[in-house]
Amino acid sequence: MKRRRIKELYTKVLAERLKTYVEAFRNYYECFTAYFRWDSDGWRAVEVVSKELGMEIPNLAPENVPREELIEVSLRGLYDDPDMVLITPSSTLKLRNKLSKLVSSYSSNSNDA
Numbered sequence: 001m002k003r004r005r006i007k008e009l010y011t012k013v014l015a016e017r018l019k020t021y022v023e024a025f026r027n028y029y030e031c032f033t034a035y036f037r038w039d040s041d042g043w044r045a046v047e048v049v050s051k052e053l054g055m056e057i058p059n060l061a062p063e064n065v066p067r068e069e070l071i072e073v074s075l076r077g078l079y080d081d082p083d084m085v086l087i088t089p090s091s092t093l094k095l096r097n098k099l100s101k102l103v104s105s106y107s108s109n110s111n112d113a
Contacts, residue, residue: 010041011041011048014042015045015048015052018045018046019048019052019053022049022053022055022057023053030106031102032055032057033057033058033059033060033102034046034061035059035061035095037061037082037083037085038061038063039082043061060094060095060099061091062085062088062090062091065085065088065090065091066088069088069089069090070088073088
């Protein structure tokens with residue numbers, strides 16, 4: 001119970017800080033994205049800010065990662081960290097591809113102006 005309350009407070013503080021940042025730079029950047037585990041406190045904070053500000057902030061993290069890749073990046077189970085899903089070969093490849101697509105879409109939009 002106490003741990004859950006701490007996590008709730010952490011997410012609330014994180015969301016407040018993130019909201020302040022996004023509001024300060026909203027007109028400076030073309031878009032915002034995130035790269036968090038889908039079950040993380042960080043992603044929950046991003047979702048709160050996204051809803052409060054009425055803007056889309058997509059999560060570029062994979063929803064599923066091949067088990068073999070997790071075993072590989074954890075050095076056959078030596079490391080047990082939930083964030084390992086973010087550094088697997090397929091995850092980083094998908095991140096690169098998604099970022100390339102976003103950058104090219106904004107580049108072509110600015111060329112149209």
